[in-house]
Amino acid sequence: MNDLAISEAVERIASPSWPAFEAQLSSSGGCARPVRLVGKVDVVDSSSGELRTRFSTEGEPDGVLLKACGSRRTTRCRPCSQLYKGDARVLVAAGMAGGRGTDESVTDRPTVFVTLTAPSFGAVHRQADNGPCHPGPQGRCRHGRQLACWERHTGADDVVGKPLCPECYDYEAAVIWNARVTELWRRTMIATARAMARQSAMTVRTFAASYRISFVKVVEYQRRGSIHVHAVLRIDARDGGEVDLDAARLADAVHLAAGRVQAPSPLRDGQPIRWGSQLDVGVVSGAERRRVANYLAKYSTKSADDAGALDHRITEADIPGLGLPDHLEALVRTAWRLGGSDALAHLRLRAWAHCLGFRGHWMTKSRAYSTTFGLLRSARHEFRKAEALRIAGEEIAVDEIEVGSWRFAGVGHATEGDALLARWHAELRARHRQLARKEEGPWAA
Ligand SMILES: [Zn+2]
Ligand SMILES: [Zn+2]
Ligand SMILES: [Zn+2]
Structure with a gap:
């Protein structure tokens, strides 16, 4: 936190547009890297053909709308990843205990x-809860490295998961x-x-x-x-x-x-x-x-x-700068190298080198298991929209069609001060959620 960020944040809070900005922090969930959009939403009355603007960023702070990045990875955006995690929990739980349409x-x-x-x-050093890592054959591999390891590694030990001999791996x-x-x-x-x-x-x-x-x-x-x-x-x-x-x-x-x-x-x-x-x-x-x-x-x-x-796609030139441990770097390099082979082109190993070759989704489900992230998100979106309209005192008519037109204006907060306010907002939300979960009992999302 630096002085500039603090003075920017103070300036934002003191400005007349603060309530509108705070509302945006709220609708984007305090996202750390929001997408900034310029545009509007028009509504067409399908019976009369009347067109009017329901929402425009013209009147918003800095003339933009902040939209949450939606990342599931903590290293990319903590608030969005927490939301994602909550959805994941609901999705899994619904398939075992019902609820949310299941x-x-x-x-x-x-x-x-x-x-x-x-x-x-190949043998890797392992966390040893009740014995040495690799009590085993005396002697050395053909690269001259010990075949056994008598250490008792804890989970915090960096060596865990690394091969006893990288050349044998x-x-x-x-x-x-x-x-x-x-x-x-x-x-x-x-x-x-x-x-x-x-x-x-x-x-x-x-x-x-x-x-x-x-x-x-x-x-x-x-x-x-x-x-x-x-x-x-x-x-x-x-x-x-x-x-x-x-x-x-x-x-x-x-x-x-x-x-x-x-x-x-x-x-x-x-x-x-x-x-x-x-x-x-x-x-x-x-x-x-x-x-x-x-x-x-x-x-x-x-x-x-x-x-x-490794939370994003990479190119070969990026690899040395990633600061990866040797073993991970070797996996990334191997994926990159194999990705150059015509026979393996269908695996798209270069595009998925940052995932060590894995190109699936972190979570998948069969259709009937339970609800989907899409449904959970659209439910949340509808809820927010309804809430916003309630505040504005407007009702949604059934024969109205919404037409949005948007232009991309950038990623991330405009100033460090705004980023600081977003972190602060996200922190408050996380505490509220924690409290709510305690009150609602074990199945709350
Ligand atoms: Zn985010
Ligand atoms: Zn070991
Ligand atoms: Zn070896």
Whole structure:
């Protein structure tokens, strides 16, 4: 915080346009990097053809409207990422406990929580809760590095997730695995339905005619830079009725499917992509539903590195300046290099080098699982609009059509003083939300 920013902020607060500016901070949620727009919204009365302007930035502070950036990444924008995280929690929770347009009967359906990991691409230092890192073979690899590590690393230790020998580590396979994990997941869902049918003594066709496996899945990066998948799977009856299948049986089916499933590698014939042996499947009981929703939402705000150097697309020239740890840099460079190969062009590894090859979405769900971010956001938008109109004392007529025309005027706050006010506003909001959550109980967003 510098003196200039403070005097700019004071000037803003003292100006006659402050209430209007504060209203914009509020509608953009205190976004740290808002998009500045110039334009207006006209309303056409579809029966009379009358056109009038409902809103124009002409009368707004600096003649612009601040629109929230909507980023999910904390390193890009904290207030927007918190909002995103709240939406993620609602979306996951609704699929397990109902609400926001999802039927409450989901509570009674068989539900499991699954964690799937990547296989080993070479020994990495690991956090040792009850033993040394790699007690193991004496001797050295062909690059002359020790094969064992007897340290007991804590989570705070920078070495965790880094290879014992970077030259032995299979960076290519690690990047290709990230690039193919979405396909592996798709196949796992199909295999789970098959295993479920077999266990229930049904044909695949009969099972599919009666049931559907709905899911929400989120990905995160392990310290070694490999994708890690967490998912909630739920069995629905297609007719909307009760499901007479056991959650334990679903857990078995996932186990079976994940153990067997594989996807072809575009890099190496005969070395298909598979899940690692670390597989965790548990039945989700009623009491655990909230914990699981919070747990999944926690991953929403992260990027491939903690510091945020990889929270946006990069070019090869950017890589040295990112200040990445060696291991992450090697993964980024490998993705870039493989991205130059014609045979791998379809993986678009250069465009996704900042995600270490992974080009999926951090959260995906099957259609029937619960609500969507879009619906949650438009509900919020409609609410704000209604609120704004109520203040203006205007009602919305059903046969009116809104027509907006906007021009992009820039990104970020116009002055450091405005940025400071936005931070202050966001801080207040976060505290209000915390208080509200305590009052509303465990399911509040
Ligand atoms: Zn933002
Ligand atoms: Zn170690
Ligand atoms: Zn080696």
